[in-house]
Amino acid sequence: MPSDHGVASALKRSDLAKLTGCNLETIRYYEGVGLMPDPPRSPAGHRRYGTAHVERLSFIMRARELGFTMEEIRGLLSMVDRGSHTCGEVEKRGRDHLNVVRAKIRDLQNIEAILADTIAKCSGSDAPECPLLNVLSDGAVAKAD
């Protein structure tokens, strides 16, 4: 049985990584940039984590999955840390992010439409003439008329 040096529910960095699905190195990175607190250390200097760390990193991971940037996550966390957050405040940040997500979707859908339309006109043959190359060379976006 491994000693835990008296630290309650002491998890190693690799344990935290497995529990949260976060990359091992990324944990150290988040500590460096201040998203995660510096954890207590074992006498040999090894990081020891508890349930609070698991919860915080899980929060970060889920925010990441929703596409929040690190700055946005930092903002959300500091609101929660201050303990003075309101649903209205959080909602506003969520809405702002949603708008960014929707803008990205629109951009990608534009690209998708142009690519799909253009590729649909490709012969796929061994000829050098190619509608997609024409679009790239001339900027002419073929109309579907």
Add this chain to the structure above:
Amino acid sequence: MPSDHGVASALKRSDLAKLTGCNLETIRYYEGVGLMPDPPRSPAGHRRYGTAHVERLSFIMRARELGFTMEEIRGLLSMVDRGSHTCGEVEKRGRDHLNVVRAKIRDLQNIEAILADTIAKCSGSDAPECPLLNVLSDGAVAKAD
């Protein structure tokens, strides 16, 4: 009238930037990474561009607008440079890229749905209780039932 040191249709880097909409520094970057050729120089070492450069950079800019990565653009350009490209080959690269674009759209639409559903449940009030924070804390994605 500024001398052009005998270089036909000699454009300065800033001219090329304006003509193509490319950032000034990015031109130098593209030369460094080999997307653009090293241009001829004036006696004082200043870059001098011609219409071929304008066309190549325009090609790159349009590919960029369509979301092609630099490696994809490099591939397209080298096919054209070899002069041995076929429509089938170009179409395949276009299709591969289209698949990537569509995957990104799907990912973002998932995010959008979760965010929109969750935010719709926010009271927007001064209460600390917040559906969005709950999702981030628990991973519970609210159902619209």
Add this chain to the structure above:
DNA sequence: CCTTGCTCCTGTAGTTGCTACAGACCCTAT
């Protein structure tokens, strides 16, 4: 002719969000 102010040159560092390595420690099991 000379200065003023802009452009251009180079190399390098910063951005975002990680990821991966090298080389040194430490810990566990046999």
Add this chain to the structure above:
DNA sequence: ATAGGGTCTGTAGCAACTACAGGAGCAAGG
């Protein structure tokens, strides 16, 4: 005791640029 892992640190790398510092050139006004 020693072999193998895991952990520690600092640092470099990725995409794809962007920006800056410090020096040189160049065109025009006085």
